[in-house]
Amino acid sequence: MTLVDEIKKRSVHVDAAIDELLPVVRPEELYKASRYLVDSGGKRLRPAVLILAAEATGSELKSVLPAAVAVELVHNFTLIHDDIMDKDELRRGKPAVHMIWGEAGAILAGDTLYSKAFEILSKVENEPARILKCMDVLSKTCTEICEGQWLDMDFEKREKVSKAEYIEMVEKKTSVLYAAAAKIGALLGGASDEIAEALSEYGRFIGIGFQMYDDVLDMVTPEEVLGKVRGSDLMEGKHTLIVIDAFEKGVKLDIFGKGEATQEETDEAVRILTECGSIDYVKDLAISYINEGKAKLDALCDCPEKELLLQIADYMISRNY
C-alpha cells in the first residue's frame, strides 16, 4: 500500500468517529456550522500522525480514535477563527464558515469545536494519569497556537520581521499541533517520557517544514489546485520567510501588501523571488527541518508505522497542495 492508502485506511475510522462523537444535535444549525469545515475534506494528517505514533508505541487504532478526533477538531477550530480574523473568504476552495453563518456564528462554531475537543479527548480509554497528561499537552498547545496567531497578525502591521521571529511564529501557530499529535499518540501508546518527547520533536520539526513548504506552494501552485489565489500571501503583505529573505537581499516587490494583483504581476513577483534564490532558500530550509524531524524517530524501534511516519515527513515537502 502507498502512504496515501495507509492514511486513507485510518482516516476512514477517524471520519466515522467524528460522526459518532460530534453528531448534529440541537441546536442543529450550530452543529452544522461546526461540522461544515471538518467534513469538507481535510487530509487528516494530524490524526494520522497521532494514530501512527500510538501504533508504533504499542497501542491500537480503535483505542486512540477519540484523541485523533480531538486533534482534528482543534485544527479545524483554529482555521475557522483564523479565517474570521484574517478576513479570508475561501477555505479548501469553498466559502469560509463566517461567509455562510456570519462572524458570530463562526466564532461560536469554533468555540464549540474547542470544547468538544477536550470533551472527546477525556473519553479516551486509558489510565487517568495518562489522559490527564494528554489534556495538559492539548491545552498548552492551544495556548501556543493563540500566541502564534497573535504574532502572525502583529507581523502584518510591521515593516520588518526577522527570520527568527518568523520561525517562532510558525513553530507556535502550526508545528505545535503536529508535536501534540505525535506526543499524545506516544503517551496513549504507553511510551516512556523520553520517547514521547522524541516524537513531540519529530512533530515540531516536520510541522515547521510543512508550513515553510506551504509558503512555497502559495507561490508556485495554480489556484485550481491550491483552492485559493496564487501569491495571496504576497498580496496580503504576509512576512513569510521567502519575503523576509528577499527583503534582506534588497529585493523590491511591487505587489507586497497591495491586496490584489494581475496574473502578470504575480508571475513577475514569483520570477524575482525565484531568481534571487529566496524560494530555493526556503525550500532547502524546509528540507533540513524535515530531516531533523526524521532523525528524531531513531528513538523508535523499526516497525511499519515508523516507516510511515518517515514517509509522512517526506510527504510534507513533496505534496503539491
Place this chain on the structure above:
Amino acid sequence: MTLVDEIKKRSVHVDAAIDELLPVVRPEELYKASRYLVDSGGKRLRPAVLILAAEATGSELKSVLPAAVAVELVHNFTLIHDDIMDKDELRRGKPAVHMIWGEAGAILAGDTLYSKAFEILSKVENEPARILKCMDVLSKTCTEICEGQWLDMDFEKREKVSKAEYIEMVEKKTSVLYAAAAKIGALLGGASDEIAEALSEYGRFIGIGFQMYDDVLDMVTPEEVLGKVRGSDLMEGKHTLIVIDAFEKGVKLDIFGKGEATQEETDEAVRILTECGSIDYVKDLAISYINEGKAKLDALCDCPEKELLLQIADYMISRNY
C-alpha cells in the same frame, strides 16, 4: 463576617492565583487583552461557589484555587466572545475588549482564556481520576454555554419564543457554569457522586434564578449602578421572560427591538411591564428557583460553608447590580 466579607476573603486568593497562573508574558499585548476583563472587577461569585463547595465537602481553599481560577476564566472568555457577537460596546461600565483590541484581538484573547482554563485546571493537586472528571464537567459545560449563546442569538431573529425555550437557553448559557463550579468543588473535596450531583443542581437552580433576576435588574436599575443603559434588553429586542410573559398577555411594547429609546419611553415601557405583572411574575419565579436550589443543599451536613452557599443563593435575588 458578612457574606460580602466572606466572598472577599476568598477572592483575594483567587486574584493572587490569577496573577500567578495567568502572568502577562510574551506576546504581552495578547495577555494584556486576556487579563483586561478578568482584572476589571467581577464579583468572583463562581470561584466563591466552587471554593465553598470544596470546603463544605472536606477540601481546603489553597488546593482548589487553580480550579476556581479556571471557572472564572471560562466565565470571562464567554463574556469577551458574547460582546463581540452581540456588538455590545460596554462591559462593567468600561469599553469591551473588542473596542480596544479589535474583533480579531478579542477573539484571540477569549480563545487564550479558554485554553488557559483547561491548562490551569489540570494543575490542581488531586487524584488524576477526579481531575479528569472535573475536566469532563468543564468541557461539557463549555459546549452547553455555546449552545445557549446560539439559542440566544437565534431568539433575537425570531418573532416568538416560548417560556420553555427561554428557560432552556438561560439554563445553558448561564446556569451550567454555576452548576460546574459547585460540582467541581464537590468532586475535588472528595464528595460522593450523589452529593456532587446535589451541588450541581444547587448551582443550576441558583444560576437560572440569577439570570432571571438579571433581566429584572435590567429594567429597574439606573445606568450609573448597572454599568449599562437601563432597558437595553428591551431595545435590543431580547426575548426575556418578562417580555415573553407580557406578549402572552397581549401587551404591546413600542421600544421593543427599536435599538434606542428616550428616558421617557423606557420609563413608560417599565411602567407597562410592572402594571401587567410581568416583572413580578419573573421576580417570583426567580425566587422559586433560588428556593429549589437551596433545598438541594439538604444533602450537605450543617457547616459554616453550607450557610454561606445558602446566603449566596439569596444574594442572587437581593443584589442591586
